Amino acid sequence: MKLRKRKVLVPICLLLLAALLSSCSTISSILHMHTYRYEFDEGKHWKICTECGETFDEETHTLKLQESADATCEQAGYTLLECAICGYTRTNITPALPHRFEAVPGSDTRICSICHREETTLTELPESERYGYRHLASLRNSEKYLRAYSKLSIGIANRKEKVSINESLSKEELELIFHCCSVDHPEYFWLAPAYEYSYTKSAIKEIQLSYLVSAGDFEKAKTAFRNAADALLAGISSGASDFEKELYLHDAIVSNAVYDETYTAPLTHSAYGNLVLGTSVCDGYAELLQYLLCRCGILATTLSGYSGENHSWNVVLIDGDWYMVDPTWDDPIGQASGEASHNYFNCTWEQFSLDHSFILENGEPAQNYFEIPSCNSVKYNYFTYYGYEGELSLETIDKVVRAQVKAGQSSRFQIRFTGHGTTAEEKEAAIRSFLKSTELTIYPVLAKALGRPSYSLTISYSISKDGEILKLSVD
Numbered sequence: 001m002k003l004r005k006r007k008v009l010v011p012i013c014l015l016l017l018a019a020l021l022s023s024c025s026t027i028s029s030i031l032h033m034h035t036y037r038y039e040f041d042e043g044k045h046w047k048i049c050t051e052c053g054e055t056f057d058e059e060t061h062t063l064k065l066q067e068s069a070d071a072t073c074e075q076a077g078y079t080l081l082e083c084a085i086c087g088y089t090r091t092n093i094t095p096a097l098p099h100r101f102e103a104v105p106g107s108d109t110r111i112c113s114i115c116h117r118e119e120t121t122l123t124e125l126p127e128s129e130r131y132g133y134r135h136l137a138s139l140r141n142s143e144k145y146l147r148a149y150s151k152l153s154i155g156i157a158n159r160k161e162k163v164s165i166n167e168s169l170s171k172e173e174l175e176l177i178f179h180c181c182s183v184d185h186p187e188y189f190w191l192a193p194a195y196e197y198s199y200t201k202s203a204i205k206e207i208q209l210s211y212l213v214s215a216g217d218f219e220k221a222k223t224a225f226r227n228a229a230d231a232l233l234a235g236i237s238s239g240a241s242d243f244e245k246e247l248y249l250h251d252a253i254v255s256n257a258v259y260d261e262t263y264t265a266p267l268t269h270s271a272y273g274n275l276v277l278g279t280s281v282c283d284g285y286a287e288l289l290q291y292l293l294c295r296c297g298i299l300a301t302t303l304s305g306y307s308g309e310n311h312s313w314n315v316v317l318i319d320g321d322w323y324m325v326d327p328t329w330d331d332p333i334g335q336a337s338g339e340a341s342h343n344y345f346n347c348t349w350e351q352f353s354l355d356h357s358f359i360l361e362n363g364e365p366a367q368n369y370f371e372i373p374s375c376n377s378v379k380y381n382y383f384t385y386y387g388y389e390g391e392l393s394l395e396t397i398d399k400v401v402r403a404q405v406k407a408g409q410s411s412r413f414q415i416r417f418t419g420h421g422t423t424a425e426e427k428e429a430a431i432r433s434f435l436k437s438t439e440l441t442i443y444p445v446l447a448k449a450l451g452r453p454s455y456s457l458t459i460s461y462s463i464s465k466d467g468e469i470l471k472l473s474v475d
Contacts, residue, residue, distance in 0.1 A: 038086035039201060042166075045086035061088055069158070073099045073115040078154050080164060089164040089206075091151045096126075122233060125294040127153065131301035132180025135370040144168065145177055152181045152207065156188050159218050162206050165197070169204045178207075179369045183302055186287035189225065189272035190218060212267060221272065228275050233295055242298050242318050243380050246325075247345070249292045253285060254331040254340040260284075282328040283312040289327050290314055304366045305358045313356065316346070321377035324352045341471065342382035342414060343464045349375045354424055354466045383469070389416040392434050394445050401449040401472075410450075413472045427467025435461065446474060 034049040040061070047056040061083040071077030077094035099117070101110035111118050127133055136145040144167045155163030169177070174197060182191055190213035197207045213221050232252055236245050253274065260268045260279045267273035267280075271288035274280035280288075286302040293300040299317040304310070313326035326344035344352070352375070358366045383389040387403065390396030400415045420434075421427035435442070447454040458475045 040083070040086050040088040041202060042090075045083065045088060059085070061086070061090075063090065069154075071095065071097050073097050073112055073117065075157055076150065076154055078151075089166060091154075091164050091166075093147075093150050093154065118230075122236065122295060123297045125297050125299060127184065129299065130184040130294065131299065132184040132370065136177065136180055141173075145173065148174070148177050148204075149181050152177065153185065155207075156181070156185070156191050156209065159190060159211060159213075159215065160209070161211075162208055164206050165204045166206075167204055168202060174204055174207070176369055179367075183369075186271045186291040186302070187225065189213075189267060189270035189287075190221065212270070221276075224276050225272050229292060229295065232275070233292065236296070242296070243346075243385065245296045246293060246298060246316060246318065247382070249289060249296075250325065250327055250330065250342075250345060251340040253288055253292075253327050257285065257288075257331065259328065259331060285327040285331070286312040286314050289325065303358075303372060304368055305356055306360045306366065307356045310360065310366075311356070313344070313352075315373055315375065317373075318346070318380045321379065322373040322375045323347065323377065323380060324349060324356075324375045326352070326356070339412060343466075343469050345382040346380045346385075347375070348378060348381075351466060383414070383416040388414060389418055392417045392420040392430060394438060394441065397442065397472075398445050398449055401446060405449060411474050413474070415470045415472070416468050417470065418468070421467065424465060424467040428463050429467075431463055431467065431470055446472075450474065 034047075034054070035051055036047045036056075037050050038045050038047060040046070044058045044060050046058045048054070049056075062085055063081040064084050066080045066082045066089070068079040069075075069077050071094040073096065076096045079092045079094075081090045081092070082088070097114060099112040100114050101112050103110055128137075133146070133149060136142055136149060139145060148165050148167045148169060151165055152163055165174075178195060182188065182193070190211050192210035192212050194210050195207055198205045211218075232249070235252070236248055240248070256278065257274045258279045260273070260281050263281060265273060265279045266277060267284075269281060269283050271280075271284060271291050274284035274288045283302065290300045290302050293316060300314050302312055302314055304312055307313075307326075307329070311328070313324065313328065316323050316325050323346035324344070325346060329344045330341040332341065358368070358372070360366055378384045386407075388400045390399065396417065397415060401413050404413050417427075417431060420430040442459070443454045443457055446459070447457055450457075460473045460475075462471045463469070464471075
C-alpha cells in the first residue's frame with residue numbers, strides 16, 4: 001500500500017513543480033531570478049521585470065554631479081546631474097549673465113567688467129529674443145520645448161557630442177526644437193545638420209550630435225570667427241540707425257565674399273566660410289548677415305526656399321516692419337569684386353515673389369518650421385529710402401546719378417523706374433525702348449551730372465529680373 005501512495009504522489013509533485021516554474025513571479029520571488037530594467041520620470045525611478053512585467057517599488061533619484069560650467073556673459077551655465085542607480089540625468093540651467101559695460105574715457109568703446117569684452121555701443125540680441133526661440137515660446141507645451149532648446153544650445157556651444165534632453169517629446173517636436181535652435185545660432189557654424197537620439201518609453205533621453213569642425217580645431221576656429229566679426233562690426237558708425245547698420249553689413253558681406261561656384265569649399269554652407277574663408281554658397285551669406293544683425297540687436301532670421309535652385313535668404317525687422325533681403329543675389333556671379341547691388345535689399349514679398357518661392361522644384365513646400373512674417377512695407381527699401389527712383393525719364397536719371405555721386409559713387413549707378421509696365425517683360429521692354437530712343441541725349445545728361453566731357457563716356461547697362469532696376473556702368 002505504501003508503494004502505491006508514493007507512485008501517486010510523484011506525478012502530483014511533478015505537476016506542482018511545473019506550475020511553479022511556469023510562474024515567473026512565483027519562482028523569481030523564491031530564487032531571485034527577475035531581469036530588471038529601470039524606468040523613470042523627473043522625480044523617481046522604478047524597476048520592471050523584462051520577463052513578467054512585474055513593477056517594483058518607486059524610489060527617489062540619487063543624483064550626483066557629473067559636470068558643470070559657470071554662466072558667463074556670452075553663455076548660460078549648467079550643472080549635469082545623474083542618478084547613480086537608474087542613469088536618469090537632469091540639466092539645471094543658469095541664465096547667461098548680462099554684460100556690465102563701462103565706458104572708456106575718450107572713446108565710444110565700452111568694456112565689460114565681468115568678461116572684459118570690448119564693444120562699441122552695439123547691444124547683442126539675447127537668445128530669448130531670437131526668431132526660433134520666440135516661435136517655440138508661442139506654442140502650447142512651450143516650457144518643455146524651451147528647456148530642451150536651452151539644453152541643446154548649451155551642448156552645441158560647448159561642442160558636446162551627447163546632450164541630455166530627458167523630455168517627453170515626439171520625433172517631430174525634437175526636429176522643430178533642433179531647427180529653431182540651429183537657425184537662431186549661425187555662430188554655431190561647427191554643427192552638422194544630422195543628429196540621432198535615444199529614448200525611453202516616456203521621454204527623449206539624449207541627442208547625439210555631429211560636427212563639421214574637429215575637437216582640436218574648435219577653439220581656434222571659434223576665435224577666428226569672433227575676431228573677424230568684431231573687426232567688421234567695428235566699422236559701424238557711432239549713432240548709426242538700424243537701417244544704416246543693416247546696409248553697412250549687407251554691403252560689407254557682398255563686397256568681401258565670393259560665391260562658391262564649385263559648392264565644395266570648406267564650410268561653404270556656413271557663416272564661417274563666408275566671413276573667415278571668404279567664400280560660401282547662399283546659406284553662408286544669409287547666416288552671416290543674420291548673425292551680424294543679431295550682434296547689433298536687430299532681429300533677423302534665415303529662410304529656405306527656391307530661386308532657380310534651392311536657396312536661402314533673410315527676413316529682417318527694421319523699426320517694426322519686416323523686409324526681405326537676399327545678400328547672395330546682390331552679389332551676382334561674375335560681378336566685379338568690391339561692388340554691391342541693392343536689387344534685393346529690404347523688399348516686399350510681392351517684389352521677391354517674382355523670382356523667389358517657398359515651393360521647391362518638386363512641388364513640395366520648403367521646410368521653414370515657423371511662420372514667415374508678412375513683408376509689405378517699402379519705407380526702408382534701398383531705392384525708396386534714398387529717392388533713387390522715379391518715372392522712366394532722363395530727369396530721373398539725372399536726379400539719381402547726381403544723388404549717388406554725392407554719396408560717393410563714381411561709375412556704377414542703380415536706378416529704379418516706376419509706372420512703366422505691368423509684367424517684368426513689359427517693364428524690361430519699356431526700359432530698353434527708352435534707352436534706344438535716348439541713345440544720343442543720355443550722354444550729355446550723364447556727363448553734366450558727372451562733371452566729365454561727353455566724349456569720354458562709355459556706357460553699359462543691365463536690367464533686373466523684375467524689369468524695374470537699371471544698373472548703369474559709366475567708364
